[in-house]
Amino acid sequence: MKKKIIGFGASISTTSINKAFAAYALTFFPEYEVELVDLNHYEVPVFSVDCEKENCPEEAKAFLAKLKEADYIICAMAEHNRNWTVGFKNLFDWCSRLDLKLLQNKPMLLLSTSPGGYGAQNSLNIAKTIFPAFGGNIQNTFALPKFYENFDSTKGILDQTLLAEFKNQVHDFKTKQIDEN
Numbered sequence: 001m002k003k004k005i006i007g008f009g010a011s012i013s014t015t016s017i018n019k020a021f022a023a024y025a026l027t028f029f030p031e032y033e034v035e036l037v038d039l040n041h042y043e044v045p046v047f048s049v050d051c052e053k054e055n056c057p058e059e060a061k062a063f064l065a066k067l068k069e070a071d072y073i074i075c076a077m078a079e080h081n082r083n084w085t086v087g088f089k090n091l092f093d094w095c096s097r098l099d100l101k102l103l104q105n106k107p108m109l110l111l112s113t114s115p116g117g118y119g120a121q122n123s124l125n126i127a128k129t130i131f132p133a134f135g136g137n138i139q140n141t142f143a144l145p146k147f148y149e150n151f152d153s154t155k156g157i158l159d160q161t162l163l164a165e166f167k168n169q170v171h172d173f174k175t176k177q178i179d180e181n
Contacts, residue, residue, distance in 0.1 A: 002031070002032055002033040003032050003033070003071040003072065003177075004032065004033040004034070004035065004069060004070050004071050004072070005026060005029055005032045005033070005034045005035070005070060005071065005072045005073070005074055006035050006037055006066060006067060006069065006070035006072075006073055006074070007022040007023065007025060007026045007034065007035070007036050007037065007073070007074035007075070007076075008022055008036065008037040008038070008039060008074075008075060008076070009021065009022045009039070009076045009078055010039070010075060010076065010077045010078050010084060010085060010088035010123070010127075011039065011078035011085045011087060011088060012039050012040050012043070012085065012087030012088070013078070013085075014040065016078060017078075017113055017114070017115075017147045017151075018076035018077065018078040018111070018112065018113055018120070019036070019038065019076070020151075020153065021076045021111055021112075021113045021144060021147070021151070022036060022074055022075070022076040022111065023036050024151075024156050024157075025074050025076070025109065025111060025170070026074060027156075028167075028170045029170075029174075032071075032072070035070075037063075037066055039063075039087060039088060039091060041059075041062075042059040042060065042062060042063040042091055043059055044057040044059050044060050044090060044091055044094050045057060046090060047090055047093040047094055047097075052097060056094060056097065056098060057094060059091075060091065060094035060095050060097075060098060061098060063091060063095055064095045064098055064099060064102055067095075067102065067103065067104060067106070068104060070106055071106065071107075072106055072107050072108070072109070072177065073103065073106045073107070073108045073109070074108070074109045074111065075108060075109075075110055075111065075127070076111040076112060076113065077110065077111065077112040077120055077123040077124045077126075077127050078112070078114075078120060078123065079112065079114055079120035079122055079123035079124075082122040082123070083122065083123060083126065084123050084126060084127070085123075092134075096134055100134065100135075101134060101135030102134055102135060103131055103134050103135040103136040103137070104135050105135045105136075105137045106135075106137060107137050107139045107173070107176065107177060108131070108136055108137055108138045108139060109139060109140050109141075109142075109169070109170070109173045110124060110127055110128065110131070110138050110140070110141045110142075111124075111141070111142050111143070111144070112124035112142075112143045112144070113143065113144040113145075113147045113151070114145070114147060115146065115147055115148055116145065116146065117145045117146055118143070118145060119143035119144050119145035119146075119147075120143060121143045124141060124143055128141065139172075139173050139176050139177075140169040140170075140172055140173040140176075141169070142165065142166050142169045144157065144162060144166070145162075150162055
């Protein structure tokens, strides 16, 4: 049976460039079963302890179940105001109340991109710091700056130096998984 990779962009934007980047990354894993997850299918109310007392939303349970299906996770961190998007943070908060180790020590390829020159690295760096406390087993990272200049929906990463670096991170991620099995 093929190993399964779940990929998603950490955004609820219907035109999320991070979702597009996660989809692109999944194409580098033809030997795996891959699934691109849309966070819009897991819409939850704003987290509060008062709301939590009423009940945990089924959508948070469903997202957590989806993560449990995966052997590996590819997450592309979107960024708003140098932080996580509110949609992702809210879903993350709900899921963490169900299972503090919601990322379940699954090997992760952590990505980010943005229109700007920093490539959403603020959000990526926060995830690198926070995810391990929630069972995040981050194996490799890559930030793509200037998405609209460096990425084409049919060609992928256009800048050859960035493409080589990205491919190196993917190759290293795969090698680590082979070595562990």
